[in-house]
Amino acid sequence: MKLLSMTAHVLQIIRRAKQPLSKTDIAAATGLSVSAVSEHVERLMNEKLIQISNIGNSSGGRKPKLYSINQHAGYIISIELGTSAVRVGITDFDCNILVSHGAPVDIGEGPEKVLSYIHSIVSEILDKAQIGKSEIKGIGIGIPGPVEFASGLPVSPPIMPGWDRYPIRDFWSRHFDCPCYVDNDVNIMAVGEYAKGLQFEVDNLIYIKIGTGIGAGIIYNGKLYRGVSGSAGDIGHIDVGKDVVCWCGNRGCLEALAGGKAIAAKAKDMALAGKSEFLLERLKSNGEITIKDVRMGIHSFDSASVELIRESGALIGQVISSLVNFANPSLISIGGGVAEIGDILLAAIRQGVYQRSLPLSTRNLLINKSNLGKAAGLVGGAFMTIDQLIINSIEKSDTLLDLRMKSW
Amino acid sequence: MKLLSMTAHVLQIIRRAKQPLSKTDIAAATGLSVSAVSEHVERLMNEKLIQISNIGNSSGGRKPKLYSINQHAGYIISIELGTSAVRVGITDFDCNILVSHGAPVDIGEGPEKVLSYIHSIVSEILDKAQIGKSEIKGIGIGIPGPVEFASGLPVSPPIMPGWDRYPIRDFWSRHFDCPCYVDNDVNIMAVGEYAKGLQFEVDNLIYIKIGTGIGAGIIYNGKLYRGVSGSAGDIGHIDVGKDVVCWCGNRGCLEALAGGKAIAAKAKDMALAGKSEFLLERLKSNGEITIKDVRMGIHSFDSASVELIRESGALIGQVISSLVNFANPSLISIGGGVAEIGDILLAAIRQGVYQRSLPLSTRNLLINKSNLGKAAGLVGGAFMTIDQLIINSIEKSDTLLDLRMKSW
DSSP, X not given: OOHXXXXXXXXXXXXXXXXXXXXXXXXXXXXXXXXXXXXXXXXXXHTTSEEEEEEOOOSSSSOOEEEEEOGGGOEEEEEEEOSSEEEEEEEOTTOOEEEEEEEEOOGGGOHHHHHHHHHHHHHHHHHHHTOOXXXXXXXXXXXXXXXXXXXXXXXXOTTOTTOTTOOHHHHHHTTOSSOEEEEEHHHHHHHHIIIIIOSSOOSXXXXXXXXXXXXXXXEETTEEEOOSSSOTTOGGGOBOSOOOBOTTSOBSBHHHHHSHHHHHHHHHHHHHTTSOHHHHHHHHHHSSOOHHHHHHHHHTTOHHHHHHHHHHHHHHHHHHHHHHHHHOOSEEEEESGGGGGOHHHHHHHHXXXXXXXXXXXXXXXXXXXXXXXXXXXXXXXXXXXXXHHHHHHHHHOSSSSOGGGGGO | OOHHHHHHHHHHHXXXXXXXXXXXXXXXXXXXXXXXHHHHHHHHHHTTSEEEEEEOXXXXXXXXXXXXXXXXXXXXXXXXXXXSEEEEEEEOTTOOEEEEEEEEOOGGGOHHHHHHXXXXXXXXXXXXXXXXXXXXXXXXXXXXXXXXXXXTEEOSOTTOTTOTTOOHHHHHHTTOSSOEEEEEHHHHHHHHIIIIIOSSOOSOXXXXXXXXXXXXXXXXXXXXXXXXXXXXXXXXXXXXXXXXXXXXXXXXXHXXXXXXXXXXXXXXXXXXXXXXXXXXXXXXXHSSOOHHHHHHHHHTTOHHHHHHHHHHHHHHHHHHHHHHHHHOOSEEEEESGGGGGOHHXXXXXXXXXXXXXXXXXXXXXXXXXXXXXXXXXXXXXXXXXXXXXXXXXXXXXXXXXOGGGGGO
């Protein structure tokens, strides 16, 4: 490994650690000598990429300095694009969201229109936060479909008409002089949760997003796993053996039975069938039932709403149990809009998993609600972007990070 | 990386390559300079771990020497233990099986009795092949249950009564002065197929063993994936939504419906119900129906046998389609005793997968019968063992491979 790439490697270790690290910690993690670590640390300090965070405990002599990423090293634009909404955030270099804004969007209007709209939101919040374009070091976007990560192109995204192989990166390069990276939305949520949401070390994590649709993001041995065609984690169309037609053309898909859209449709049916006064009232006053009404129903002790969520959780648990038998992960993290419903859903999912999974597979398994919640996507988008900036600096240039960052 | 571990790294690259490699090839694979590669190659040649295989094509000047593993560097004992049979083989250092022997065994008789019996087989074939104990460099065993790989201990193996945490390694150290490694049987089959069965480069492979039971071995990014508790790939108990009780206590497990035992039981039912003259005749003459009778039925154009295998393949295909959506692998390799039935089973599996998997997930997917067939376990056991010998030599000593091998 070249000297410079080892410096970048040290930077990755510092920023990926859960706590600030001493030079001895870094030496242990890299296998380098402490004096070699000192050189890399000095270079990173000169480049203002890391900072002295605080002074650690001493094992006798002088207390060691502890290093962490310098959050002021630059700003990242992070975008989480869904089928019907977008969230835009500006983060610092430690993935803290400084300002963010959400807005409804119809992804079916095509990339030019949707991206232009997102760009107007970005300009607005940059103005509001008084951050100049030149201070933006990278842009990360999560989209609701498979992505060829190396090129940043959407690949046959089934629910994004007009986006197939659309060059999203080129759009942003017209407006910003920094790299842009595109990934699947659930992937960046998984990355966010893994990097910043966990209080303990976990190597194998499956993040399950339960929103309108259902998807999974997979972290294996500390790295995002994308699969051969970039479609790994697409669990929404796994067969749960029920006779309901899905938009994909198949029958019995998990998403068609347990996703947010399916729950809302069933809630409407229940309201119309006179099985829930609460839901009927919501339907009358709004003309429609959404997942939010079901959530409200649960908080109002509406038994129909509870039943719907329990049914949904049981089906999701059934699919997760197969994944647990297959992949034997340490942690299942449940996120996405529907997951905000909380304990009733989580309990039903857990019950489904423990009923069907092999005892050995669940011996060390945790099934938790995402700690980052709604922030997972924006945090993960920023984390993925900084990761790529560092990796690209190793591959492309002989200065640290991208050449554009020389001024640091 | 230390010099010695880099030499071992070069050895791994040479032995894992599909063809003999030139120094330039090795330099490209490692990022080392050709002159640095030369040093490592010289050391490996001196230790007689590699050999000059043949002379390659020249791009102008002198034709380069090509290097491969020296198959004569030592012998490995490879053991594949099933619930009702064992196969023992002696391989050379390139995992070629030199001699092998299979025998029935009842795993329920417990480790002491079963292992002593296996030891008697080992002694017999060593005698027959005129190979001395001191020439054995390692022992590899695959067992039909989860294994804590680092310690070599079986972990709560459900179909191996009396084996839980039995120190299999210690048994062999009483008889042989070389390391022993224990892994799950499907894992070593996957390793064997990946290392020696493929004619092309594949990074993500799921090996499916269809025998009495059904299991999977997972290769991700070129490495065996074991999961957190060593139980990854345990797909036999995934729910396929049918009302049949499995020995595990759940209903609708894949194994209880599509495994070799289930097929034989259904075949017997069909024979007794008068649905197949062929199977009834087999039942009358043998008093029992096994999977072999069904296989013979297929070759005799017995439609009941064909139906059974198609049903089994469809259910297996249904489960594999979920795995394909989740893991998006490049290759599904079908092995195990029942897989020997061949094309009818394979066609039914493929049909099930293509019907339920997302188009993008199957775009680059191959579903093939295992190329190594019955040899996968023995080859994989040897490959895994040599892998560990090299890895341990890096961790434990400052001579190449284990200290015991100094004499080479």
